[in-house]
Amino acid sequence: MTELTQLTPLRQIPQENLFRKGDVFVLFGELFGRGYANGLIDEARAAGMTIVGITVGRRDENLKLRALDAEELAEAEAKLGGRIINVPLMAGFDLDAPEGEPNPTEMLSGLTLKGWQEDKLDWAQIERCRAAGTKRFAESTALAMAEIDKLVPDGANVFFAHTMAGGIPKVKVFLAIANRIYKGRGERFMSSRALLDSDLGKLILMNFDEVTANTLQHLIDGSAAIRERVARTGGQVRYSAYGYHGTEILIGGEYLWQSYTNYTQGYAKMRLENVAQKAWAQGIKATVFNCPEIRTNSSDIFVGVELSLFPLLQALKQEGGGAWAQQQWDICQSLLAEGVELQSILDMIESYNANPTSATFRNFEAWPMDNSPELADIMIGTSEEITKLHPDRKALITDHLSSLVLESTGPLMFRGVSDAAGPVLWLNHDIIARQLNKNHP
Numbered sequence: 001m002t003e004l005t006q007l008t009p010l011r012q013i014p015q016e017n018l019f020r021k022g023d024v025f026v027l028f029g030e031l032f033g034r035g036y037a038n039g040l041i042d043e044a045r046a047a048g049m050t051i052v053g054i055t056v057g058r059r060d061e062n063l064k065l066r067a068l069d070a071e072e073l074a075e076a077e078a079k080l081g082g083r084i085i086n087v088p089l090m091a092g093f094d095l096d097a098p099e100g101e102p103n104p105t106e107m108l109s110g111l112t113l114k115g116w117q118e119d120k121l122d123w124a125q126i127e128r129c130r131a132a133g134t135k136r137f138a139e140s141t142a143l144a145m146a147e148i149d150k151l152v153p154d155g156a157n158v159f160f161a162h163t164m165a166g167g168i169p170k171v172k173v174f175l176a177i178a179n180r181i182y183k184g185r186g187e188r189f190m191s192s193r194a195l196l197d198s199d200l201g202k203l204i205l206m207n208f209d210e211v212t213a214n215t216l217q218h219l220i221d222g223s224a225a226i227r228e229r230v231a232r233t234g235g236q237v238r239y240s241a242y243g244y245h246g247t248e249i250l251i252g253g254e255y256l257w258q259s260y261t262n263y264t265q266g267y268a269k270m271r272l273e274n275v276a277q278k279a280w281a282q283g284i285k286a287t288v289f290n291c292p293e294i295r296t297n298s299s300d301i302f303v304g305v306e307l308s309l310f311p312l313l314q315a316l317k318q319e320g321g322g323a324w325a326q327q328q329w330d331i332c333q334s335l336l337a338e339g340v341e342l343q344s345i346l347d348m349i350e351s352y353n354a355n356p357t358s359a360t361f362r363n364f365e366a367w368p369m370d371n372s373p374e375l376a377d378i379m380i381g382t383s384e385e386i387t388k389l390h391p392d393r394k395a396l397i398t399d400h401l402s403s404l405v406l407e408s409t410g411p412l413m414f415r416g417v418s419d420a421a422g423p424v425l426w427l428n429h430d431i432i433a434r435q436l437n438k439n440h441p
Contacts, residue, residue, distance in 0.1 A: 005273045007257060007364060009248065009426040010289075013435055014415035018236060019159060021048030024152050028089075028219050029163030030056045031080050035296055036242050037163045039410020044159065045081065047414075052151055053080040054144055057088020065090055065136075083151070087144040091211040093133025094169035097125075104129050104203060108171040111200060116173055121199040126206070133210065141222035149226050154233035158226060159417060162219055162241040165265070166298070167211035168204060181262065183303045185376040192262035193370040205267055213271035216241050220279050220286060227284070238417045239286035241276065243269050246367060247292040248428035250311040250318065251353045255430055258353070259368070260293055260305040261361050261375060266368025273424045280423035289413050290426045294402035304379035306398040307386075310349045312405070313342075315433035324440035328404065332397045340389045345397070352382045408435040 019025070025044035031037055031053060044051055055076060057065045067086045068076060076084050097103035104126060111119055152158055168174060177200075180190035195201040220239060227237045245266070246259030263269075272288055279286040293299070293308045313332060316325035333342040352358055357374045390396050412427055412435050 003274060004270065004365060004367075005245070005277070005424045007426060008422055008424055009428050010412065010416060010421065010431050013431065013438060014412065014419040014421070016415055016418040017047065018157055018238070018418035019044070019047045019049055019414075020157075022153065023047070023049045023157040023159070023235075024148075025049040025051050025082075025159045025161065026148060027051070027053040027080065027082075027161050027163060028215075029161075029165075030054065030076070033297060034406070035163075036291060036294075036406060036409060037161065039406055039408075040159075040161050040240070040414055041081070043410050043414035049159070050151065051080060051082030052148060053077075053082055053084045054089050055084055055086060056090045059095070063095055065095075085144045085147045087140050087147070089137065089140050089144060091137060091164050091215045092167045092207045093130045093210055094167070094207055096133035096136060097129045098132050101125065101128065104207075105169050105171060108169055108173075108200065108203070111171060111173045113173055113176050116177065116200055117194060117198050119199060121203060126203060130206065130210070134214075137210075137215070138218055138222070141218045145222045145226065148223075149229075152226055152230065154229065155235045156230065157235045158223075158230055158237045159414075160219060160223060160237070160239045162216045162239060164215045165212045165242065165268075167207035167209075167268075169207065171200075174200070174204075178301055181371065182301050183380065185373070185380045189373045189376050191370060191372075192264065195264070196370075204264070208265050208268035209271055212265060212268035213275055216272055216275045216286070220275070220284060237285070238420065239276075239279070239284070240413055240417050241272055241286070241288045243272055243288040243290040243424065244293075245269060245273070245290040245426070246364065247290070247308060248426070248430065249292075249308050250314045250429060252350070255428060256362060257364055258308060258358075258362050260302060260308070261369050261379075262371040263302075263368045276423040285417075285420045286423060287417055287420070288424045289409070289416065290424065291409050292405050292427060292429065292432060294405050295396070295398050296402070304383040306396075306402075307349060307352060307379065307383060309398045309401040309405070310346060312401050312429050312433065314346065315429040316436060319430060319433040319437055321433065321437045325437065328400075331400055335390055335392075335395055335397050335400065337389055337391045342397075345386055345389065348382060348386060352378060404436055405432055407439065408432045411435060411439075 065088045094104045248255040276286040276288045293305050295306050
């Protein structure tokens with residue numbers, strides 16, 4: 001089992017900036033849409049750093065992994081605004097297998113909604129697939145690092161930003177299961193424990209570990225030669241990674257830790273923290289930043305994950321926000337249907353958080369907890385009720401608040417890595433609000 005990290009919030013806005021023109025920023029994870037990584041890239045660009053990225057590669061018609069073609073490479077480099085190392089670094093082992101043997105996705109293809117909880121997997125075969133995937137990823141990392149090494153001048157500082165996460169195998173039945181676990185209530189409710197106790201769930205957790213956590217270890221190991229050369233010639237190397245382990249938000253006027261339940265990737269995120277702690281103990285400056293809940297394309301399956309965004313509005317005022325903070329309230333008010341007061345939504349969130357059922361899930365030591373029918377009922381119910389109060393489902397208050405969170409995490413992480421304050425840091429609503437207020441004096 002992974003060890004539980006102590007809650008270590010970042011309480012002061014970091015002032016340090018280690019990076020300058022001629023230093024190198026490496027994005028270890030491909031940039032697809034707008035997300036957390038963009039904030040770091042913006043900061044790196046403002047500092048004048050050389051920007052380098054990688055690709056996860058693409059699959060051909062036989063699902064074999066390949067490098068990007070010329071057109072794909074040009075598009076990826078334009079999106080990044082930097083050079084892409086064209087070595088396929090697809091994490092996870094769901095499509096890996098020794099030659100001529102079935103891969104995990106093929107092994108899962110026969111699962112049905114009726115029998116998936118009882119179906120058993122051949123774990124010896126799964127382990128062979130995992131070993132094949134791990135070997136492939138480690139070898140590709142070595143190739144990519146040899147290329148990156150050529151782009152790093154002696155004495156330069158290097159910032160490696162790890163952004164890999166996920167790892168759900170593409171099997172039809174999983175979508176139906178996920179819809180019940182993360183969106184179902186009443187008769188459509190399904191226990192997240194049912195998934196975790198099944199062979200399918202155990203395989204998914206293994207793949208999450210490979211993608212979300214073990215890739216950070218591969219990055220740290222694979223860049224050892226760069227780290228040693230840079231240190232020898234007067235530079236420094238830093239690593240960052242994106243974690244999630246709940247967030248302190250304003251509940252009843254004070255900052256209290258809460259989390260979205262059930263966050264299945266939580267086990268892998270804790271393993272990610274452990275990787276950073278182990279590196280830190282060896283003198284390697286790697287920091288996992290546990291960021292707040294936001295709405296993204298990938299988080300949309302988790303109905304209710306967005307509820308904790310609303311109290312950010314109160315935090316903006318509590319942390320000394322002036323006219324700009326009021327402007328954010330006005331923007332959010334304008335997104336609601338006529339006659340609906342923003343305050344009434346904040347009152348709904350307050351009563352949701354004050355509900356005894358919600359309160360029992362604010363148990364840091366027990367994280368990540370399994371879901372329950374009672375929690376699904378109030379969480380999904382509150383989420384759906386609030387969404388209905390917006391005239392345009394494509395313009396939600398939580399979209400606006402998510403963009404504010406993204407805006408603040410970039411500078412906090414960029415300077416937090418320079419400061420090297422510790423291996424695991426929480427970015428809670430207090431520091432997010434203070435950074436935003438600082439950005440908009």
